[in-house]
Amino acid sequence: SQQGEEDPQALSIQEGENATMNCSYKTSINNLQWYRQNSGRGLVHLILIRSNEREKHSGRLRVTLDTSKKSSSLLITASRAADTASYFCATDAGGTSYGKLTFGQGTILTVHP
Amino acid sequence: SAVISQKPSRDICQRGTSLTIQCQVDSQVTMMFWYRQQPGQSLTLIATANQGSEATYESGFVIDKFPISRPNLTFSTLTVSNMSPEDSSIYLCSVELWSLSGGSSYNEQFFGPGTRLTVL
Numbered sequence: 001s002q003q004g005e006e007d008p009q010a011l012s013i014q015e016g017e018n019a020t021m022n023c024s025y026k027t028s029i030n031n032l033q034w035y036r037q038n039s040g041r042g043l044v045h046l047i048l049i050r051s052n053e054r055e056k057h058s059g060r061l062r063v064t065l066d067t068s069k070k071s072s073s074l075l076i077t078a079s080r081a082a083d084t085a086s087y088f089c090a091t092d093a094g095g096t097s098y099g100k101l102t103f104g105q106g107t108i109l110t111v112h113p
Numbered sequence: 114s115a116v117i118s119q120k121p122s123r124d125i126c127q128r129g130t131s132l133t134i135q136c137q138v139d140s141q142v143t144m145m146f147w148y149r150q151q152p153g154q155s156l157t158l159i160a161t162a163n164q165g166s167e168a169t170y171e172s173g174f175v176i177d178k179f180p181i182s183r184p185n186l187t188f189s190t191l192t193v194s195n196m197s198p199e200d201s202s203i204y205l206c207s208v209e210l211w212s213l214s215g216g217s218s219y220n221e222q223f224f225g226p227g228t229r230l231t232v233l
Binding site: 033092106 | 117
């Protein structure tokens with residue numbers, strides 16, 4: 001079963017605007033990773049945040065993690081039409097589930113030129 | 114990161130037949146994983162494939178339906194057996210790579226481009 005819930009399920013914005021996607025999960029985690037998927041193709045790894053980290057940046061991406069609320073957010077700043085894709089969060093619970101990712105349902109982002 | 118390739122990229126198969134999907138990595142990795150993504154859905158882990166041991170399957174997936182081979186540290190195959198239309202999905206392999214940052218190590222998982230399977 002899917003551990004994560006993502007919201008919104010779909011997000012439509014104009015180029016240049018910021019896009020924020022949220023992910024919630026149910027169990028303790030070792031780390032959380034965000035991925036992008038274009039048109040049903042393979043997943044592109046965007047960023048990993050460890051359980052002892054609260055915020056991480058990579059280019060136009062900013063990820064936050066609140067382990068007390070079991071939630072994470074992905075912010076894409078100054079969005080571009082090329083950012084149009086599905087975005088998934090995936091958690092690694094570690095321990096006996098080490099390496100086994102549990103994915104959220106995903107957010108479909110559409111950026112209009 | 115790693116360069117991961119999958120073959121075939123897509124296929125259309127008849128009910129009752131089997132398809133073997135190959136996953137090749139450009140570096141040696143200990144852990145490889147196989148995921149399924151049904152149409153319009155998220156990804157679900159099928160099994161973990163470690164070299165030198167039997168694959169371990171997640172609940173709802175069995176070896177008879179999804180036999181996996183892992184002959185070396187750069188290659189794995191997943192077979193979808195006795196296919197039905199419900200097996201129509203994207204199948205993705207992934208590998209886990211370790212990185213060092215700030216004195217700590219952490220594992221990132223990278224995915225292949227996927228195999229889009231349609232069963233008629």
